[in-house]
Amino acid sequence: MAVQKNKISMKNISKTFTTRTGDVSVLKDVSINVFENEFLVILGPGQCGKTVLMNILAGLEQPTGGEVVFADGTPKMGDLGIVFQKYYIYPWKNVMQNVELSQEVKGVDKKTRRESAQKYIDLVGLSGFEKSIPRELSGGMKQRVGIARAYATESDIMIMDEPFGALDAQTRYQMQEEILKIWEKKKRTVIFVTSNLEEAIYLGDRIILLGGSPTSVKAEYIPDMPRPRNYTSKEFLDLRNEIADNTDLAL
Amino acid sequence: MISKKEKRIRLLLSIAGLVIFFGVWEMAVQMGFISSRILSPPSKVVSAFIQKLTDTKPEGATLITHFLMSFKLALSAFLAAVIIGVPLGLFMGQYKAFDRFLTPIFEIIRPIPPIAWIPIVILVAGIGMSGKVFIIFVAAFVPCVINSYLGIKLTSPVLVNVARTFGASDWQIFTKVCIPSSLNMVFTGVRNALGASWSTLVAAEMLASTGGLGYMIQMGRQLIRPDIILVGMLTIGCTGALLSWLLGLLEKKVAPWRYR
Ligand SMILES: Nc1ncnc2c1ncn2[C@@H]1O[C@H](COP(=O)(O)OP(=O)(O)OP(=O)(O)O)[C@@H](O)[C@H]1O
Ligand SMILES: [Mg+2]
Numbered sequence: 021m022a023v024q025k026n027k028i029s030m031k032n033i034s035k036t037f038t039t040r041t042g043d044v045s046v047l048k049d050v051s052i053n054v055f056e057n058e059f060l061v062i063l064g065p066g067q068c069g070k071t072v073l074m075n076i077l078a079g080l081e082q083p084t085g086g087e088v089v090f091a092d093g094t095p096k097m098g099d100l101g102i103v104f105q106k107y108y109i110y111p112w113k114n115v116m117q118n119v120e121l122s123q124e125v126k127g128v129d130k131k132t133r134r135e136s137a138q139k140y141i142d143l144v145g146l147s148g149f150e151k152s153i154p155r156e157l158s159g160g161m162k163q164r165v166g167i168a169r170a171y172a173t174e175s176d177i178m179i180m181d182e183p184f185g186a187l188d189a190q191t192r193y194q195m196q197e198e199i200l201k202i203w204e205k206k207k208r209t210v211i212f213v214t215s216n217l218e219e220a221i222y223l224g225d226r227i228i229l230l231g232g233s234p235t236s237v238k239a240e241y242i243p244d245m246p247r248p249r250n251y252t253s254k255e256f257l258d259l260r261n262e263i264a265d266n267t268d269l270a271l
Numbered sequence: 272m273i274s275k276k277e278k279r280i281r282l283l284l285s286i287a288g289l290v291i292f293f294g295v296w297e298m299a300v301q302m303g304f305i306s307s308r309i310l311s312p313p314s315k316v317v318s319a320f321i322q323k324l325t326d327t328k329p330e331g332a333t334l335i336t337h338f339l340m341s342f343k344l345a346l347s348a349f350l351a352a353v354i355i356g357v358p359l360g361l362f363m364g365q366y367k368a369f370d371r372f373l374t375p376i377f378e379i380i381r382p383i384p385p386i387a388w389i390p391i392v393i394l395v396a397g398i399g400m401s402g403k404v405f406i407i408f409v410a411a412f413v414p415c416v417i418n419s420y421l422g423i424k425l426t427s428p429v430l431v432n433v434a435r436t437f438g439a440s441d442w443q444i445f446t447k448v449c450i451p452s453s454l455n456m457v458f459t460g461v462r463n464a465l466g467a468s469w470s471t472l473v474a475a476e477m478l479a480s481t482g483g484l485g486y487m488i489q490m491g492r493q494l495i496r497p498d499i500i501l502v503g504m505l506t507i508g509c510t511g512a513l514l515s516w517l518l519g520l521l522e523k524k525v526a527p528w529r530y531r
Contacts, residue, residue, distance in 0.1 A: 080432055098438020108429045112451045112528045122437040125447070153528050173437065 027091050027177065027209045028054040028077070034085030034234075035072055046072050048234040049086070055226075056091075057207045059200075063220040064230030065267070070213045071105060074181045077211070078102055095177070098126060101170035101208075103180040109154050109165045115141060116150040118165050122173040140168040143202055160191040167199065171206065181213045196222055200247060217267075221259055222249050231267055239266055311498040316505065319498035329499075330490035332482055338506060341472055341483040344400065348407035349468040353461055356415025360460070361453065363416070364423025365445050377416060385410035385471045403475045410471035411464035418460025422453020454526040462518050469511045 035047040046069040054060050064070050075081040077088055078100055088094075109118045116134065119141055123133035141150060144164040154162055163183055170178055183199075184192045196219060203210055214220050220227045221243050231238040241263060245255050293313045299305050300312035311319070323334040363369045363377075388406050396402035426449045434448045476485025484503050491499030 075432075078436055080435065096438060097435060100436060102433070102436050104429055104433060108427065108433055110430060110433075110448070110451070112454070112526065121434070121447075125434065125437050125439040125443050155528060 024055040024058070025091070026053055027056040027058075028052075028211075029089045029091075030054075030073075030077070030086070031089065032086035033073065033076060033083045033088065035069065035076065035081070036084045045234040047076075047083070048232075048236050050230070050236055051086075052228055052237060054209060054211060057209055058225045059203055059210045059212065059223060061220040061224030061227045062211065062213045062230060063217065063227050063263070063267075064213075064215060064235065066215050068230055068233075069235045070215070070230065071181055074102075074179050074211070074213060077179060095175070098122065098173065099175055099177075101173040101175040101178040103163075103166045103170045103178070103183045105181040105183070105213075106186050109162055109169065111154050114151050114153050115146055115157075115165055115168075118154075119168045119172050122169065136174070137168070137172050140171045143171065143205070144168045145198070158191075159187055160195060163187065163195060164198075167202070171202070176208050178208050178210045179213075180210065182215065183212075184219070185215070192219070197248065199223070217260060217263060218251060221256060221263070222251065227263070229263060229267060239263075307497075308495070309497060311501055315498050316501045320502045320505070323499070323502055329494055329496065330487060332487075334487070334502065334506065337482060337484050337487045337503075338510075341476065341485065342510070344403055344483065345407055345468050345472040348404045348472075349411045349465060351404075352408050352411035352415055352464055352468065356412045356464070357419045357457055357461070360416035360419025361423055361445075361450060361457075364420040364453070365449055380409075381413055381417070385467065386474045389475060398480060403472070403480070406475045407468045407471050411468040414460045414463035414467060415457075416460075418456045418463070419453060422456030422460075423449050425456065426452040451526075455522075455529050458518070458522040458526060462515055465514055465518060466511065469507065469514070473507060 030050060030052045033047055033050040034045070036043050036045045038044075050073060052060075052062070062070060062073070072081065076083050079095075079097060110121070113121070116137060120133045120137040123136060128136075138150070141147060144167050146161065146164050146168065149157065149161065154165070157165070163186075166183065167180075170180070180199075184195050187195060199212075200223065212223060214223075224241075224243060227241040227243065228237055229239045229241065230236070241259065243249070243255075243259055245253070249256060296310075297312045297314060300307050300310055307315070320334070325333055327333055327336075359369075359373070363373055385406055388409055392402040392405055396405065430448055430452060431444055434444050439447065472483070473485040473488070476483040477489045480486040480489075484507055488500050488503035491497070491503060
């Protein structure tokens with residue numbers, strides 16, 4: 021990664037919610053640059069405002085201060101691929117219908133969008149489950165649907181908000197490996213949110229650590245280790261301790 | 272999945288419940304705890320039922336005539352309530368303008384029990400078909416609207432957001448997300464509406480009618496024929512149960528994702 025092209029700049033993002041019990045300041049002056057095709061991890065403790073930040077990035081919420089600048093112009097709705105925290109897939113749609121939805125609302129004809137959806141269903145390893153409905157899938161499979169669905173937007177920016185938070189440890193490790201494989205096959209700019217320190221180090225090209233109250237950027241780390249990374253290697257553990265010393269994550 | 276054995280046990284329990292219920296009733300009358308002039312035993316009700324299928328005595332029409340009269344009445348009013356009430360509730364849930372415009376009126380109409388409409392309806396429309404259709408319509412309309420409205424309101428905001436990030440229009444969000452997500456609630460409303468229309472029918476017919484199951488029951492009381500009353504009641508009960516079962520089948524077909 022010699023020359024890094026800026027893809028997204030979050031500039032001094034602040035967010036204050038006005039509630040019945042008064043103003044709550046969640047984000048304060050959060051500035052993050054995202055480079056093209058990098059796997060950026062945003063690491064922060066629970067309730068620190070990660071989802072709020074992603075919603076602002078996605079245009080679902082407006083910041084009370086600062087701005088988000090996209091190098092290629094502000095994307096319209098539908099131009100970002102988003103994997104939501106927990107698996108919010110449509111219970112009444114089967115796997116295929118879930119994955120093709122983003123193309124469907126854009127009015128793409130059935131044959132074209134099915135072909136493209138199939139590509140991503142295969143990519144996340146759900147071939148053969150196209151007709152299954154979410155109730156018939158395990159948690160890990162549902163999350164794969166969420167990932168395939170986000171990829172099927174054909175967006176070059178992927179936002180993933182704690183996609184593996186609800187999975188058991190075993191499935192989680194599997195999915196981490198999987199998501200890197202997919203990313204290497206289909207390079208895109210990935211913004212991956214997590215509150216799990218090991219997950220951050222295992223996945224990230226760069227790690228942005230959030231903390232404080234209200235939340236701001238605390239530090240940036242670059243895990244200089246080849247992939248696949250080893251959870252028990254010395255470098256891994258050293259970095260883990262370094263970040264742990266600098267956080268208010270409950271560990 | 273339920274195993275075969277468990278299925279059989281469940282069926283057996285249901286049958287046992289019915290057998291005990293009717294058994295106790297039969298015994299209570301046979302052994303003289305209750306006079307058979309006041310309450311007919313099930314055996315008598317069954318023979319009265321069979322006889323009444325073809326016999327017009329004592330009040331002037333066969334059970335089938337009464338039944339069809341009631342059934343057509345309830346069904347037409349119920350269908351009208353579903354066809355108007357469900358879309359109305361869905362729109363009220365989705366679009367603020369509808370909500371603001373209609374909710375105040377609806378909130379006033381809602382607490383009025385359907386039978387409280389009977390006097391005014393009789394004054395305005397007489398005791399003919401249209402008046403009764405209206406009363407049953409009101410009874411069925413309210414649950415259709417409420418449940419459809421709630422179904423939309425309870426749609427997960429994240430599911431809405433997902434569609435929004437795909438660039439879906441408001442109309443697409445309404446039709447592709449909010450409506451499917453509220454279907455189960457809608458069905459609950461329709462089922463309540465069915466029950467409400469069926470029971471209101473009887474009330475309407477008992478007060479003002481020249482035929483129908485409610486009328487038959489009312490005549491049974493005047494002629495002191497408990498068997499006729501009970502035939503009417505059981506016909507109502509069984510039809511209601513059958514209709515609600517059919518509706519359940521339809522729901523499983525249209526909205527199968529909630530069921531295993
Ligand atoms: N619409 C809102 N109105 C008021 N407060 C809000 C609103 N949305 C979020 N918050 C507050 O912002 C804070 C951060 O919420 P957010 O969901 O972004 O946290 P998070 O970092 O994603 O947490 P988690 O790790 O549990 O997902 C919370 O304290 C929450 O109560
Ligand atoms: Mg969150």
